[in-house]
Amino acid sequence: MNQSYSETAENYAHDVLSGQILAAKYIQLAAARYLDGLKDQSVYVYNEAKAHKACKFVEAQYHTKGRWASKKQHLMLEPWQIFFVCNVFGWVNKSTGLRRYREVLLLVPRKNGKSALAAAIGLYMLCADDEYGAEVYTGATSEKQAKEVFVPAQAMVRMNPAMADYFGLQNNASNICILENGSKMEPIIGNPPDGSSPSCAIVDEVHEHKDSRLIDTMITGMGAREQPLMLYITRGDDNISWPC
Numbered sequence: 715m716n717q718s719y720s721e722t723a724e725n726y727a728h729d730v731l732s733g734q735i736l737a738a739k740y741i742q743l744a745a746a747r748y749l750d751g752l753k754d755q756s757v758y759v760y761n762e763a764k765a766h767k768a769c770k771f772v773e774a775q776y777h778t779k780g781r782w783a784s785k786k787q788h789l790m791l792e793p794w795q796i797f798f799v800c801n802v803f804g805w806v807n808k809s810t811g812l813r814r815y816r817e818v819l820l821l822v823p824r825k826n827g828k829s830a831l832a833a834a835i836g837l838y839m840l841c842a843d844d845e846y847g848a849e850v851y852t853g854a855t856s857e858k859q860a861k862e863v864f865v866p867a868q869a870m871v872r873m874n875p876a877m878a879d880y881f882g883l884q885n886n887a888s889n890i891c892i893l894e895n896g897s898k899m900e901p902i903i904g905n906p907p908d909g910s911s912p913s914c915a916i917v918d919e920v921h922e923h924k925d926s927r928l929i930d931t932m933i934t935g936m937g938a939r940e941q942p943l944m945l946y947i948t949r950g951d952d953n954i955s956w957p958c
Contacts (some may be wrong), residue, residue, distance in 0.1 A: 719769040719791075720762050723800040724752070726793040748801060758805050758814045765804030769796060771842050772834040774877065778869035786873065795831060802835075802943070812941040820947045828947045832916050833866040839914035839943060840899045841881035841892060848892075850899035850914040853928050857903050863918055863947075864901040902928070910935045914943045 717725075727745035729735040737745070752760060773791055777783040791799065798820065805814035820828055832852075840850045852863040871878050871885050878885075882892045889900035902910075915932035929944075936942035 718762075719766050719796050719800055720760070720804070722793050723748070723765070723797040723804075726797040744801065745797075748797070751805065755808065757808055759808045760804050761806050761811075762804065764806065765800040767842070768803035768835075768838055769799050771838045772799060772831065774874070775830075775834045775837070775870045776873040778830065778833075778866045778873070789827075789830060789834060791831075795827075798831075799835075813943070816936075816942060817944040818946065820945065829862050829918070830866055832863045832918070832945060832947050833870060835943075835945060836863060836899055836914060836916055837867050837870060837890075840890065840897055841883060843913070845897070845913045845939070846895050848895075848897040848899075848913045849911055850897075850916070851902045851910065851912050851932065852899070852916045852918060853902040853932065854918040857901070861901055863916055864899070867899060911938050912936050912942060913939045914945065916945045916947065918947055 726735070727748045730737045730742055730745040731749070751758060769791060773789050775789050777787050777789060802815055802818050803813065806812060807814060820832070822828055836850045836852060839845070840848050852861075852867075854862070868885050868890060871883050871890055877883070882894050884891050884893060889898045891898040910931070912932050912935050915936075917929060917932070933944060936944070
């Protein structure tokens, strides 16, 4: 990449607002907010180092399916994905240094790599977010769906022994853990236990959730965390009566 991640994110925002990239209303609003934030950093500031750290971590992961996986190719973020990651991890409170955004929605059509991106973000939150005893959960309405993010994360750890060794990651049947500090990443189906203390919760295909019990339990469990992340990933649907 000839330009920095931050330059790519900013250029993407400009292209959206100029009409060079066709985008829906909420993407346009996100682009405007991003650029407005760069002009006025009185409350929230853009931390380029934090944004780039997250982007680099994601691109250090490997594809886990198809011909890219067979060739052991790294993930390569598209401009819209760089804009997304820079938004999530780059903006922090000027006074505290903690992340600005705690709830994030990634809504894209099928086959746009949202599960792979979410898996890489989940691993980042597990081992590179400087959160002692991190708890990362991938939740869904079924076991199969909950593993759509968790299984790629397991594969990424397996395919990257240097990363696993550096962070002390262990791949188990039911979770990915760091024994040294008790951090873990695991799937959750249906109603999670009340005792969980998520530092990150990834809710897959949130449009299929008929009620908000899983979401509510995850959010209320985040009370002990300074900068938790709730990541909703889904494709479009026309049901407006459910939580999504």
